[in-house]
Amino acid sequence: MAANTNDFVIVGAQNSEANEHISKPALSFWQDAWRRLKLNKLAVISLWFLVLILGFAILSTIFVPQSKANAFDSNQVGTYKNLPPKSGLPIPGWDGQIKEPGATEKTDVYTTQNVPSKDKFLLGTDTIGRSLGLRIVVGLRISLLVAVAATFIDLIIGVSYGVFSGWKGGWIDTVLQRIIEVVSSIPNLIIVTMLGLLLGNGIFSIILAIAMTGWINMARQVRNMTLSLKERDYVLAAKSLGESSTKVALKHLIPNMAGTIIVQVMMTIPTAIMFEAVLSAINLGVKPPTSSLGSLISDAQNMLQFYPYQILLPSFVLVLISLAFILLGDGLRDAFDPRASED
Amino acid sequence: MSETQARPKKLVELNDLQLSFNPGKSNEVKAIDHVSFDIYEGEVFGLVGESGSGKTTIGRTILKLYEPTGGEIKFNHEDVTNLKGKALSEFRKDAQMIFQDPQASLNGRMKVRDIIAEGLDINHLVKSKKERHDKVQELLKLVGLNEDHVTRYPHEFSGGQRQRIGIARALAVDPKFIIADEPISALDVSIQAQVVNLMKELQHRHSLTYLFIAHDLSMVKYISDRIGVMHWGKLLEIGTADAVYNHPLHPYTKSLLSAIPVPDPEVEMQRQHIEYDASIETDGQAREMIEVNPGHFVLATPQEAKQYANDQK
Ligand SMILES: Nc1ncnc2c1ncn2[C@@H]1O[C@H](COP(=O)(O)OP(=O)(O)OP(=O)(O)O)[C@@H](O)[C@H]1O
Numbered sequence: 001m002a003a004n005t006n007d008f009v010i011v012g013a014q015n016s017e018a019n020e021h022i023s024k025p026a027l028s029f030w031q032d033a034w035r036r037l038k039l040n041k042l043a044v045i046s047l048w049f050l051v052l053i054l055g056f057a058i059l060s061t062i063f064v065p066q067s068k069a070n071a072f073d074s075n076q077v078g079t080y081k082n083l084p085p086k087s088g089l090p091i092p093g094w095d096g097q098i099k100e101p102g103a104t105e106k107t108d109v110y111t112t113q114n115v116p117s118k119d120k121f122l123l124g125t126d127t128i129g130r131s132l133g134l135r136i137v138v139g140l141r142i143s144l145l146v147a148v149a150a151t152f153i154d155l156i157i158g159v160s161y162g163v164f165s166g167w168k169g170g171w172i173d174t175v176l177q178r179i180i181e182v183v184s185s186i187p188n189l190i191i192v193t194m195l196g197l198l199l200g201n202g203i204f205s206i207i208l209a210i211a212m213t214g215w216i217n218m219a220r221q222v223r224n225m226t227l228s229l230k231e232r233d234y235v236l237a238a239k240s241l242g243e244s245s246t247k248v249a250l251k252h253l254i255p256n257m258a259g260t261i262i263v264q265v266m267m268t269i270p271t272a273i274m275f276e277a278v279l280s281a282i283n284l285g286v287k288p289p290t291s292s293l294g295s296l297i298s299d300a301q302n303m304l305q306f307y308p309y310q311i312l313l314p315s316f317v318l319v320l321i322s323l324a325f326i327l328l329g330d331g332l333r334d335a336f337d338p339r340a341s342e343d
Numbered sequence: 344m345s346e347t348q349a350r351p352k353k354l355v356e357l358n359d360l361q362l363s364f365n366p367g368k369s370n371e372v373k374a375i376d377h378v379s380f381d382i383y384e385g386e387v388f389g390l391v392g393e394s395g396s397g398k399t400t401i402g403r404t405i406l407k408l409y410e411p412t413g414g415e416i417k418f419n420h421e422d423v424t425n426l427k428g429k430a431l432s433e434f435r436k437d438a439q440m441i442f443q444d445p446q447a448s449l450n451g452r453m454k455v456r457d458i459i460a461e462g463l464d465i466n467h468l469v470k471s472k473k474e475r476h477d478k479v480q481e482l483l484k485l486v487g488l489n490e491d492h493v494t495r496y497p498h499e500f501s502g503g504q505r506q507r508i509g510i511a512r513a514l515a516v517d518p519k520f521i522i523a524d525e526p527i528s529a530l531d532v533s534i535q536a537q538v539v540n541l542m543k544e545l546q547h548r549h550s551l552t553y554l555f556i557a558h559d560l561s562m563v564k565y566i567s568d569r570i571g572v573m574h575w576g577k578l579l580e581i582g583t584a585d586a587v588y589n590h591p592l593h594p595y596t597k598s599l600l601s602a603i604p605v606p607d608p609e610v611e612m613q614r615q616h617i618e619y620d621a622s623i624e625t626d627g628q629a630r631e632m633i634e635v636n637p638g639h640f641v642l643a644t645p646q647e648a649k650q651y652a653n654d655q656k
């Protein structure tokens with residue numbers, strides 16, 4: 001069979017010029033980062049999840065005021081206490097039935113406690129008959145508030161302190177680093193206790209305590225990165241073009257440590273949420289009857305064997321949020337690094 | 344000076360420049376040790392020396408990226424040693440740098456367009472987006488890059504292309520003087536010539552003055568009008584490229600020259616490397632730059648200078 005060479009046409013690569021002309025659409029840095037983020041399915045799911053949760057938390061302030069979640073009728077505690085989750089559908093574990101402590105058979109607690117049939121609690125109730133669902137919503141709000149506050153503090157104080165210290169160097173750096181060491185040597189608990197004494201327990205003193213100490217790791221990491229990045233040739237090139245220090249920080253230093261910063265923030269957020277939980281657990285956190293995820297978990301601890309749902313549900317929410325932040329952080333870190341793109 | 348012909352204008356003058364890293368500490372390094380030389384307008388001044396001899400440090404000190412510990416730098420007859428603020432950024436528009444490592448000198452998070460336009464933005468050299476775009480395209484063409492490359496990131500280029508981007512960035516502010524810090528040492532041999540030729544061409548077109556840093560004397564000879572030889576922070580010899588290359592005075596220069604391989608197997612077989620005995624730098628005697636031949640200086644004591652002159656004959 002004689003192949004006719006004329007039948008063959010070289011596709012693409014006719015000449016090297018043509019190759020060089022294959023160009024990419026002109027996207028901005030942010031559009032580019034967004035495009036890369038979208039390649040990471042888990043990160044996108046986490047992002048949507050967090051957006052929804054955040055939107056839900058904000059909207060919920062209208063429908064679920066704190067007073068409603070805190071209120072209970074002391075005369076009817078016997079009727080409403082420790083009701084298991086009930087969806088109204090015959091789903092095992094979500095049908096209002098539970099094995100009472102010591103019993104061998106499941107019982108429908110709603111009937112034994114004579115709960116009016118119009119009342120059902122999707123996520124059950126706590127030991128004094130308050131809806132667990134409502135209390136988790138309020139707790140979620142507080143945890144997210146702590147998370148957002150911690151992020152801002154980390155980004156604003158931590159990053160600028162670190163960049164400034166590393167960029168200036170010399171004795172300024174030395175002094176600033178000594179200050180960090182002093183601050184970080186004071187245990188967090190002491191700061192919170194002192195603030196609690198001064199301002200009273202509550203969300204405000206928790207946020208203030210995080211503000212005073214939460215940025216330290218970020219500042220350290222950012223300073224170390226700054227020390228190494230400021231010797232890079234592209235920073236020197238920018239300087240020799242006459243770029244101001246602020247612009248160098250914004251255009252060259254921070255974008256090149258975006259990965260570190262994001263990872264640090266994504267570690268700070270769960271830590272801050274947990275910090276709040278721990279504080280609430282030892283009664284230094286939010287004041288009862290306000291609920292937070294931490295206080296819900298600690299309140300339900302003694303009942304773990306009898307009413308596991310009371311501790312599992314808030315823990316589940318806590319884990320889910322923390323996980324979403326971590327996965328999103330992972331995706332963001334890659335998205336900000338052009339070299340990591342797969343195309 | 345025994346010059347009949349008027350020399351062109353001095354663009355850069357270094358007078359007794361000194362710089363120590365970590366001064367006063369046990370790890371003090373005298374990276375620049377009483378160095379003086381001038382660079383004339385329109386010439387290429389080659390600076391050679393082994394690794395760690397302080398070439399990069401000199402280049403960066405001229406651009407005021409490092410603070411000298413002593414001495415004086417003049418640019419265009421004006422003292423720039425202590426410039427600050429606005430005056431400093433004016434000076435920096437006139438003097439630019441091309442870096443040793445093209446990979447490290449480009450910010451990987453920025454697109455080529457923004458890298459090249461950085462100097463334009465900083466110094467407000469363009470009024471509109473359109474003008475900025477046009478100027479970037481013009482610069483890309485100037486250094487022989489494709490105009491479609493603007494939306495790419497630096498890691499999507501070859502080493503030679505990256506170095507061209509670095510050159511375009513430096514040219515954006517229309518400088519008079521460019522310090523090229525081993526601009527080709529990180530490149531493949533096949534591209535080295537391309538980049539050097541590009542730099543030569545740009546020099547003619549834009550009447551630039553170069554300080555060309557390298558540790559390879561043969562490449563420096565090819566591009567430079569005059570050459571300075573450095574060792575351990577000191578300038579040992581200055582002269583025209585021809586004088587330094589063909590009639591070296593200082594033993595260190597001779598040693599450097601003897602290390603260059605010759606592309607002729609028979610000559611190469613005969614080539615003997617001359618060991619350099621550095622003790623003549625460390626014996627503590629006072630040495631200064633002595634003009635042995637017109638325009639050809641060597642760092643020596645008067646006796647040594649005579650000796651060097653005699654050796655030549
Ligand atoms: N930032 C710094 N801190 C301390 N010492 C430094 C610093 N930069 C350079 N040095 C020292 O100064 C000396 C001169 O270094 P320089 O980089 O100028 O050498 P070079 O001639 O450019 O070498 P190469 O050919 O390898 O680029 C070296 O001994 C080096 O160790």
Ligand SMILES: [Mg+2]
Nearest residue numbers: 398399443524
């Ligand atoms: Mg160097």
